[in-house]
Amino acid sequence: MSVQKLSSSSVPTFHAMLIPTLVGLKNLGGSGTVQEIYEQVVQILNLPDEILEIPHGKTSTSEVEYRLGWSRTYLRKYGLLENSARGVWSLLSIADDFEHLEPKEIVKVVQKAEKSKVDASDRMIETMEESTEELEWQDQLHGMLLNLEPAAFERLVQRLLRESGFIQVQITGKSGDGGIDGVGIARINGFLSFHVLFQCKRYQGSVTAGQIRDFRGAMQGRTDKGLFVTTGTFTRDAVKEATRDGAPPIDLIDGEQLVQRLKELRLGVKITMIEAVEIDTAWFEKI
Structure with a gap:
């Protein structure tokens, strides 16, 4: 079977990874890193190596990792997960009884909530731009590593x-x-x-x-x-x-x-912080 066929028909959708992500975190004791969650989901879905090695487009990220990232995002927005600044994801108490949940319902609720915040098309463009920006520096750095002697x-x-x-x-x-x-x-x-x-x-x-x-x-x-x-x-x-x-x-x-x-560690990577200036109108009203 060709890689193209595998990438289009055999890689699980992010919908299919929603419940396995919850099960995996439960197996881990309620919390885990991205890598630990990945290993759990791979085991639960019994994904072979040829599926795991399919890249997401021309990036260094695999298609499975990319879709699993969306699964975590949807579960967080649905209120079942939270993640810390140190990259640890954990189940919230509301997720104790998730066996009855339907993946389609989770997706529907999250998408409906997103539409209420901003026009769906604008939101999609914004998300794609953020993802592209994140992938750009990662791919650039990865490419430089590959070119090193x-x-x-x-x-x-x-x-x-x-x-x-x-x-x-x-x-x-x-x-x-x-x-x-x-x-x-x-x-x-x-x-x-x-x-x-x-x-x-x-x-x-x-x-x-x-x-x-x-x-x-x-x-x-x-x-x-x-x-x-x-x-x-x-x-x-x-x-x-x-x-x-x-x-x-x-x-x-x-x-x-x-x-x-x-x-x-800021090794070969410079991070530029963008300053945001906001006028405190309440402060002027107190003068």
Whole structure:
């Protein structure tokens, strides 16, 4: 089956992801990050890797992630979810009994509420412009990462780890080292510390479970913790392998998470705040 056919007929609509999103959050104990919600919904809907890898247009975001974002937005506007500034989504008390909810009813109520605030066509244009602006900087940054030389990408990851609190971060990558590119020491609250080996993979594809196993093999006897950073994505089996019971854990950072982390740390990203001036008419009336 071609990617085009898969993208048009096999990717679940955001309507179909509404209830699975609620179920996933319930499974997570009532709250979770975007990534945790994504993993839950993928498992609930049993989505294969070929569906998960379908991109949304020419962006670095997958079609599943894009539609799941709309699902979260509709559930928030319906009053079932809330999200914090730290990117954590949680169920509201009203969502305790959601089994009886109909996705079509949720969509209908939210769209009706939106129409009462602003003309539907204007609102759609505004939303599309906001989404486009958000995607533009993400895609531009992702493209720049892909164009970096391998050594430059390794230096970027080294800087990223240092800015994130790691110490003694060194690039050690050399042939025959099992893909290990560097080592650092992660410190927790200034008291606890542990050695971390990391691997950097700068490409657009998906890291497989086999590559995670190879990395873990190279880690054996040298550390109990690994970090795998890529500009691409991880297959579902790779994610499972990274957290497999009985094996040294490996933390994963994909392209989307890497872009967001660079933004948070202001590494290669400048954020311009727009000043809004509002006249306080009530203040003048008191003169």
